[in-house]
Amino acid sequence: MARRGFVRPGLSDWLFLALTLVLSLALLAAGPEARAGAALFLGRTLFLPFRPALAIQPGAPEARREILALRERLARESLEWSTFEETLRENDRLRRLLDFREQETSPLVPAQVVGRSLDRFGESWLIAPGGGAPARPGQAVVSVDGLVGCVYAADGGFGNVRTLRNGALQVSAMLSGTRHAGMLHWQPLAGGLVLTGIPMHVPVRRGDEVMTSGYGGIFPKGIAVGEVVSTGDDSTSLVKRVVVRPRTDFAETEEVFLLGN
Amino acid sequence: MVCARYLVAIFAAFLLEGAVASRLAVGGAHPDLGLALVVYAGLFHGRPLGVGVGFLVGLLRGCLEPEWFGLEALLLPWVGFAAGSTSNVLNRSHPILQGILIAALLLLHDLARAGVLAGASPAGALALWVSEAPGTALYTALVVPPAVLWLPRLLAGRGGRALR
Known part of the structure; x- marks a missing residue:
């Protein structure tokens, strides 16, 4: 039969909890590079045997x-x-740039x-x-x-x-039709992937293609990102807030x- | 022996989350198998195992989030501790009570996590929590207890059954 009633935590319970908390806080207190190194080392060690x-x-x-x-x-x-x-x-x-060198x-x-x-x-x-x-x-x-x-x-x-x-990733992206560029980032509260910075006068329609703009130097220009599913005003009402459905599943x-x- | 079973279960839950749970997404919510495992460990084996499983699940999760490596290992032991504290209070074999406990602890865990991630912005933390946590809590509470009705026997072993 099950024992009923609340059992107060013993000293060993508190000590064990404290030990895990101290270890976790030590990890969090380490610098970002040390944290990333430790995480990748652990991930590599755990996943390597299973990789084949x-x-x-x-x-x-x-x-x-x-x-x-x-x-x-x-x-x-x-x-x-x-x-x-x-x-x-x-x-x-x-x-005038017809003879522009083909992009590699x-x-x-x-x-x-x-x-x-x-x-x-x-x-x-x-x-x-x-x-x-x-x-x-x-x-x-x-x-x-x-x-x-x-x-x-x-x-x-x-x-x-x-x-x-x-949400930590921001991508410079543009509408393939109008060529207007903005910043794309993940905002769950705003509907998911959101392209901000598109001026209000720019016509944006559902289904319009969104691709990388090439600004920033990380993502080459022209990589397909997704398509527009809805638009709305930003809180400033100066720019549009465009919700984008990513192509990648x-x-x-x-x-x-x-x-x- | 129980610890060995839990080690296997932790890794299995971690792989399942990556391989299967992402395909079961409904409205962006996935069942949180890792947290559910921590709750079960605490519920059926008491605080120490709940805390230990929580810490290990947190470390594994941290491998995929180097930026916040250690945060889950800080929060999940509390989930195991809380689940262990209910061990003798609840009828732990009841799937509905299990579901309610999982949902409640998942909501609290996410609230704490949102608070850390949102920094000094309580409104931002609350907004983040409202948008992400309830769906996952409901989904996990509805899916996991029925699916793991057989697990208590497997994981509890003799000692666990004797406590019931």
């Missing part, structure tokens, strides 16, 4: 390799197509998503690049559908990625690509 199991589908290694190659090709094609469309628009607007596409390094934080306050992933290529902080991460996010910490071949659904994506290694 995560990477290989039993009985179908050939098929998996082929799928990875095809996905990489699809991502490259998708990126090149975005770049091509962008170039066409540029040529149309800027005839960055090399793509495939990487596998080996861990996901489903943190309600900011999503981040742990990725393992293939072929021994190291991830570097500041690298853009894309999927076959479009932009995923950016590497913000890396160690020992693993990289930690802030996805678009992380963050729940289903298992392979991503690092740009510009």
